Amino acid sequence: QSALTQPPSASGSPGQSVTISCTGTSSDVGGxxxxxxxxxxxxxAPKLMIYEVSKRPSGVPDRFSGSKSGNTASLTVSGLQAExxxxxxxxxxxxxxxxxxxxxxxxxxx
Amino acid sequence: QVQxxxxxxxxxxxxxxxxxxxxxTGYSISSGNYWGWLRQPPGKGLEWIGTIYHGGSASHNPSxxxxxxxxxxxxxxxxxxxxxxxxxxxTAVYYCARVWGAYYPDSWGQGTLVAVSS
Numbered sequence: 606q607s608a609l610t611q612p613p614s615a616s617g618s619p620g621q622s623v624t625i626s627c628t629g630t631s632s633d634v635g636g637x638x639x640x641x642x643x644x645x646x647x648x649x650a651p652k653l654m655i656y657e658v659s660k661r662p663s664g665v666p667d668r669f670s671g672s673k674s675g676n677t678a679s680l681t682v683s684g685l686q687a688e689x690x691x692x693x694x695x696x697x698x699x700x701x702x703x704x705x706x707x708x709x710x711x712x713x714x715x
Numbered sequence: 716q717v718q719x720x721x722x723x724x725x726x727x728x729x730x731x732x733x734x735x736x737x738x739x740t741g742y743s744i745s746s747g748n749y750w751g752w753l754r755q756p757p758g759k760g761l762e763w764i765g766t767i768y769h770g771g772s773a774s775h776n777p778s779x780x781x782x783x784x785x786x787x788x789x790x791x792x793x794x795x796x797x798x799x800x801x802x803x804x805x806t807a808v809y810y811c812a813r814v815w816g817a818y819y820p821d822s823w824g825q826g827t828l829v830a831v832s833s
Contacts, residue, residue: 607760639818643761650810650823651761662821694761702749702774702817704763 608633608705609695616713617685625710627678627695633705635676639698642671642680644691645709651694655680682712690714717742719811719824727805727831733798737811737824738791744769745789749814752785752796754807755826762807766814767794774817801831 610628617623627634627642634640640658643651653662655671658678668683678697682689695707723735737750744750751766765775765785773785784797798805808828812820 637818639816641819650826651820652823653819653821656815656819656821696761696763696819698818702766702768703776704751704766704814704817704819706761706763709760 607708608699609697609707611693611695611707611710613708614711614713616715617682618715619685619687621685622681622683623685623712624679624681625693625695625712627680627697627707629676629678629697629705631676633697633699634673634678636700637698638673640671640673640678641696642669643694643696644689645694646691654693685714687714717813717822719813719822721809721811721824721827723827723829725828725830727801727829728833729802729831730800733796733801733805733829733831735796735809735811735827735829736793737795738793739813740792742813743789744787744792744794749817750787750794751812751814751820753810753812753820753823755810756804756807764796764798764809766817768817803831805829806831 642655645651659671752764767773782799787794808826810826811824813822815821
């Protein structure tokens, strides 16, 4: 059982927006600004898409955005494209140099 | 640009020790930051294994702590993982990563599949 809770699946049509949630506790998501999101395609390493709740690394489209409220963080993908179909994982710093992950969400572009 | 590459045996026998090394290029481990290991069992999610600082102090996943050793060799710009007494449950793709500020992995190796089987 993962430390952070994500829905197992999400879907949307091209051009639509979809939001994936990530729920933790006050000891991780709620307690720190260090929530990150990763995109993983089959057979590939995860790719950092969002860090520090809402910051995007260079090269990540601005269609990807992140937010947090209390113990729940969210990733929103706007203007869905076929290439966005992948698994998405959230992670959070949990203190004492520890990191926890969510169980992952499979995003399907219909 | 930092690059990481895992290396080590792809098959380990039950009860033996899994050993992996991560070679880092494009960034000096000695210049700071944190370095970590993560894994992903087939068809499952990501799991943080542990993180080590260039000064040598390490943090471990409590579920693995008794079996786990993470070390760093700055002279070779490498860090390593040793996981003892492995079982089939340790079969996974193992990733090494730079863990920025100890907060989040920002650069990952390509991953290496380690199967535990007799």
